[in-house]
Amino acid sequence: MSALEPTKLDRPRIARDRSAADAKAAKSVTAKLRRAEFGDRLRSLMLAAPLLVLLALSFGIPIVLLLSRAVYDPTIADALPQTSQALRGWNGTGLPDDAAFLALAADLRDNQAKGTAYELAKSLNARLPGARSQVLKTVRQLEGAADKPPLEVMKGVPFWSAPGTWPAIESGTHSVTSFYLLSALDLRWNADGSIGKVPPEQAIFLQVFLRTFFVAAAVTLATLILGFPLAYLIASVPKGLAAILIVAVLLPFWTSILVRTAAWTVLLQKFGLVNDLLLWLDVADDRLDLMYSRIGLIIAMTHIQLPFTLLPIYSVMRTIPPSQMKAAYSLGAKPFTAFRRVYLPQVFPGVMAGSMLTFILCLGYYITPALIGGASDQLISNFIANYVNVELNWEMAAALSFILLVFTLALFGIFARILGLDRLKLV
Amino acid sequence: MTVQSAALTGGSARPAAGACASSQGFVEFVDVEKSYDGRTFAVTRLNLGVARGEFLTLLGPSGSGKTTTLNMLAGFERPTSGVITLEGRSVDRLPPYERNIGMVFQNYALFPHMSVEENVAFPLSVRNITKADIASRVARALDMVRLRQFGDRRPAQLSGGQQQRVALARALVFEPSLVLMDEPLGALDKKLREHMQIEIKQLHMMLGVTIVYVTHDQSEALTMSDRVAVFNNGGIAQLGSPDDLYNTPQTSFVASFIGENNTLEGTVDRISGKECRVALDGGGSVTALAIGVTKGMGCHVAIRPERLKLAPASKGANGLAATVDGRIYLGDHQRLLARLESGQVLTVKVGPETTMGNGEPVTVSFAPSDCRAFPADAGTGGFISKTGEQNK
Numbered sequence: 001m002s003a004l005e006p007t008k009l010d011r012p013r014i015a016r017d018r019s020a021a022d023a024k025a026a027k028s029v030t031a032k033l034r035r036a037e038f039g040d041r042l043r044s045l046m047l048a049a050p051l052l053v054l055l056a057l058s059f060g061i062p063i064v065l066l067l068s069r070a071v072y073d074p075t076i077a078d079a080l081p082q083t084s085q086a087l088r089g090w091n092g093t094g095l096p097d098d099a100a101f102l103a104l105a106a107d108l109r110d111n112q113a114k115g116t117a118y119e120l121a122k123s124l125n126a127r128l129p130g131a132r133s134q135v136l137k138t139v140r141q142l143e144g145a146a147d148k149p150p151l152e153v154m155k156g157v158p159f160w161s162a163p164g165t166w167p168a169i170e171s172g173t174h175s176v177t178s179f180y181l182l183s184a185l186d187l188r189w190n191a192d193g194s195i196g197k198v199p200p201e202q203a204i205f206l207q208v209f210l211r212t213f214f215v216a217a218a219v220t221l222a223t224l225i226l227g228f229p230l231a232y233l234i235a236s237v238p239k240g241l242a243a244i245l246i247v248a249v250l251l252p253f254w255t256s257i258l259v260r261t262a263a264w265t266v267l268l269q270k271f272g273l274v275n276d277l278l279l280w281l282d283v284a285d286d287r288l289d290l291m292y293s294r295i296g297l298i299i300a301m302t303h304i305q306l307p308f309t310l311l312p313i314y315s316v317m318r319t320i321p322p323s324q325m326k327a328a329y330s331l332g333a334k335p336f337t338a339f340r341r342v343y344l345p346q347v348f349p350g351v352m353a354g355s356m357l358t359f360i361l362c363l364g365y366y367i368t369p370a371l372i373g374g375a376s377d378q379l380i381s382n383f384i385a386n387y388v389n390v391e392l393n394w395e396m397a398a399a400l401s402f403i404l405l406v407f408t409l410a411l412f413g414i415f416a417r418i419l420g421l422d423r424l425k426l427v
Numbered sequence: 428m429t430v431q432s433a434a435l436t437g438g439s440a441r442p443a444a445g446a447c448a449s450s451q452g453f454v455e456f457v458d459v460e461k462s463y464d465g466r467t468f469a470v471t472r473l474n475l476g477v478a479r480g481e482f483l484t485l486l487g488p489s490g491s492g493k494t495t496t497l498n499m500l501a502g503f504e505r506p507t508s509g510v511i512t513l514e515g516r517s518v519d520r521l522p523p524y525e526r527n528i529g530m531v532f533q534n535y536a537l538f539p540h541m542s543v544e545e546n547v548a549f550p551l552s553v554r555n556i557t558k559a560d561i562a563s564r565v566a567r568a569l570d571m572v573r574l575r576q577f578g579d580r581r582p583a584q585l586s587g588g589q590q591q592r593v594a595l596a597r598a599l600v601f602e603p604s605l606v607l608m609d610e611p612l613g614a615l616d617k618k619l620r621e622h623m624q625i626e627i628k629q630l631h632m633m634l635g636v637t638i639v640y641v642t643h644d645q646s647e648a649l650t651m652s653d654r655v656a657v658f659n660n661g662g663i664a665q666l667g668s669p670d671d672l673y674n675t676p677q678t679s680f681v682a683s684f685i686g687e688n689n690t691l692e693g694t695v696d697r698i699s700g701k702e703c704r705v706a707l708d709g710g711g712s713v714t715a716l717a718i719g720v721t722k723g724m725g726c727h728v729a730i731r732p733e734r735l736k737l738a739p740a741s742k743g744a745n746g747l748a749a750t751v752d753g754r755i756y757l758g759d760h761q762r763l764l765a766r767l768e769s770g771q772v773l774t775v776k777v778g779p780e781t782t783m784g785n786g787e788p789v790t791v792s793f794a795p796s797d798c799r800a801f802p803a804d805a806g807t808g809g810f811i812s813k814t815g816e817q818n819k
Contacts, residue, residue, distance in 0.1 A: 321536070326501075327536035330526075330528060331524075331550035331597065332524050332525075332550050332553045333549070338524075341549070345540045346539065
């Protein structure tokens with residue numbers, strides 16, 4: 001046995017071998033563990049699979065498809081194949097050569113023959129205000145004067161020789177375009193290839209975005225001012241009473257948003273209950289314009305959003321034991337100091353979660369501003385809806401949605417950065 | 428108090444902190460009553476004095492009023508009637524944050540969003556103390572509970588015992604003359620609890636601070652306290668040193684709540700001096716010390732297991748015939764269950780070497796001075812409070 005025993009010199013090597021063996025063993029244990037857990041993970045993934053498929057089909061794919069319209073618009077390129085070809089060598093300044101005019105005439109005829117002239121006119125009009133009537137007029141002339149050379153017809157319509165017409169057509173022949181995204185930010189490509197602001201009379205979207213953010217911030221602040229004390233009350237009363245109060249908060253939550261908005265139109269109108277009450281209390285001298293106004297909009301949205309702000313705050317408050325404040329008092333902190341240094345920091349994640357929820361939901365409000373807000377209180381969703389339903393300009397709708405989504409995600413990122421995502425207590 | 432100052436302020440003694448010690452209690456409850464609903468009282472007719480530097484424990488079952496008493500002293504509850512004084516001044520109108528009383532809670536109540544150091548610094552930072560001073564005092568307080576190296580951890584990263592030591596440091600760092608502890612060890616396991624008992628006791632001796640300690644654990648109360656106030660039904664059933672309470676309980680409630688006791692029921696036959704003769708309900712009779720009983724009264728006779736002997740009764744002692752009914756082995760001793768002829772089972776503490784089989788006939792004997800007869804209906808009443816009594 002003694003011969004087999006390691007000498008002193010051997011020891012470090014043996015130790016090294018042993019630690020290497022240990023490491024190998026540890027690795028194989030980790031591998032085994034991973035293998036064992038893989039089956040569990042797969043099983044839980046399978047359980048979630050129906051939901052994931054549903055989400056992908058009904059949510060993920062449509063969003064990607066729709067948003068892609070903001071940057072991918074082949075309508076004009078498809079409708080004007082010959083013009084696209086002819087413009088390939090054009091340098092973008094002045095008028096293109098006659099071949100381009102002839103190609104456009106031929107494309108317009110083809111479209112008329114295929115019955116797609118109107119669609120083309122509408123698409124061009126989105127980029128080139130006034131193009132619709134000019135396209136239709138030109139098509140009619142090309143039809144009516146079959147003996148006249150097409151070039152003459154084209155030159156005869158001053159619109160086709162106006163500055164700005166051909167650059168717009170040229171940009172339309174590229175399927176991938178930044179036109180809509182820039183428009184959504186009130187920007188455009190200048191003739192010299194730089195990005196600049198659109199003329200003031202066309203600039204609307206930045207203002208709408210700002211208004212949307214302002215209304216969302218105002219509603220968030222209002223729900224916070226109303227919701228925080230209420231959440232504190234609910235968290236501090238006995239359980240039975242708390243349940244009743246929670247139901248009272250949630251009751252409007254269970255009513256359709258349309259019904260609640262309609263109820264507010266009844267309350268807020270000029271000869272509505274709120275105005276009656278204000279007059280009766282002698283608070284107001286005259287009936288106020290609450291309906292179709294910013295203030296009415298904020299009141300109604302605050303009412304609808306209150307539970308969203310309140311519930312996350314309440315759920316965090318409920319977890320703070322009363323001994324926290326008692327301890328702060330016993331250690332010599334006056335009530336306000338105790339609140340500021342002990343209570344508020346602990347409730348903060350709930351406050352942030354509630355505010356964020358309300359703020360982001362407010363960015364997408366549609367029905368309430370449509371019914372209660374005035375003409376100058378329409379939020380970005382109303383414009384998106386208008387482009388989808390009325391103007392049928394889905395590209396613009398997609399671009400606005402995309403910008404809204406980017407803003408929202410950026411805000412979420414900032415929130416998460418300030419707070420740490422793991423500390424966000426949404427429920 | 429100077430010891431405390433030395434430990435926490437690094438030698439600079441506070442001006443005349445011990446000067447106001449007087450014969451009057453440091454803390455006094457005078458006829459204090461507390462009712463939450465206007466009909467029933469959580470605390471009734473409470474008269475209690477706490478001496479400066481004393482470790483006083485409020486012991487009692489849940490709902491006996493001990494925590495309410497502590498909360499009134501801390502300022503979280505206001506007495507319905509009566510006066511509480513602290514160093515001779517009524518604290519009636521003093522909010523908790525002006526009382527300068529340290530408090531340790533059962534769930535520690537550490538602030539989870541602050542580090543250990545920030546927690547301990549909190550009471551100093553609300554008192555307009557300079558940053559450098561705060562840092563050195565926090566360091567000393569953490570040294571005191573041996574947690575200096577954990578200063579920048581969050582409370583959630585510490586074990587229960589460590590958290591409780593942080594809570595202790597936080598309650599002591601601002602040098603309150605009075606520290607209240609509300610079942611501070613209730614959430615710890617048995618071993619750690621015993622360890623912390625010693626640690627708190629050592630801190631008490633080192634700092635000389637007055638401690639009022641609430642617990643429902645009678646062994647904890649006996650281990651740590653100078654005096655114990657046993658609470659029952661909103662009042663003090665008995666106030667005294669641990670051995671007073673153990674050896675000379677004044678009511679049958681105290682006798683059964685503190686330590687283990689065998690209880691025999693019977694009727695008082697005759698009284699002679701300090702002793703009385705009790706006819707047991709199950710047959711036979713014993714002689715016991717009469718504690719507030721009168722002739723013809725139903726009574727409870729209480730005897731400690733260690734006072735019972737398995738031997739024929741000598742002259743003047745009580746003797747009851749029984750049979751062995753079981754044996755509980757506990758290592759250093761055993762508990763023998765002796766069934767009397769009436770069917771009642773007495774617990775007898777015997778040495779570890781005793782080997783008696785079940786069914787073996789024995790005689791259980793005990794001296795009259797070792798058993799106490801209490802009125803049978805006085806288990807809840809009969810508050811005997813020795814207000815202002817100084818600890819021995």
